[in-house]
Amino acid sequence: MYAIFQAKGKQFRADPEGTLRVPLLDAEPGEKVTFDEVLLGEREGKVVVGQPALQGASVVAEVVRHGRGDKIIVYKMKRRKGYRRKQGHRQDFTEILVREIELGSGKSAKPKAKAAKPKAEKPVAKAKPKEAPAAEATFDITDAARELAEEHGIDLATIEGSGKEGRILKSDIDKAIKELEGN
Numbered sequence: 001m002y003a004i005f006q007a008k009g010k011q012f013r014a015d016p017e018g019t020l021r022v023p024l025l026d027a028e029p030g031e032k033v034t035f036d037e038v039l040l041g042e043r044e045g046k047v048v049v050g051q052p053a054l055q056g057a058s059v060v061a062e063v064v065r066h067g068r069g070d071k072i073i074v075y076k077m078k079r080r081k082g083y084r085r086k087q088g089h090r091q092d093f094t095e096i097l098v099r100e101i102e103l104g105s106g107k108s109a110k111p112k113a114k115a116a117k118p119k120a121e122k123p124v125a126k127a128k129p130k131e132a133p134a135a136e137a138t139f140d141i142t143d144a145a146r147e148l149a150e151e152h153g154i155d156l157a158t159i160e161g162s163g164k165e166g167r168i169l170k171s172d173i174d175k176a177i178k179e180l181e182g183n
Helices: 143-152 170-182
Strands: 002-007 010-014 019-023 032-035 038-043 046-049 058-068 072-078 083-089 092-102
Touching: 002 032, 010 019, 143 170
Parallel strands: none
Antiparallel strands: 002 010, 002 038, 019 092, 032 058, 038 046, 058 092, 072 083
């Protein structure tokens, strides 16, 4: 049997008679604390998931002690600026001993409905089939070559590209213009 509960914005797995370190709680050692926001629970091989929490479920624990975690070093530096800062940090915690896990009826509590403004229904427009792109869009051509071809009214289907993988280049369009002027 176990339960996943939320405390101080973090989630923890509670096993019966297991100890946990949670963020600092406002309770004295020896006091019992109850966590009502149980998100998931397992009982007799069946897992019950809340939406977002289980109804009537709770985890009861006893505060064992308060303490501070291991020191971590926070080092900041900006190169070539002469800026260096070294700072240590120790996170406060409360160690708890899980005494009881109550999953209640095992039913999922419904999420709280947000008050939403009714939206006006918009008429659904039927999707129009997309038209095939213009014939010249299927050619692999440089921008400069395309502008030059449009300027002189050259049909791109008649031109064979000399570029990589048959790409039509500006020099190909220049050749086509000279051939048209020669005729």
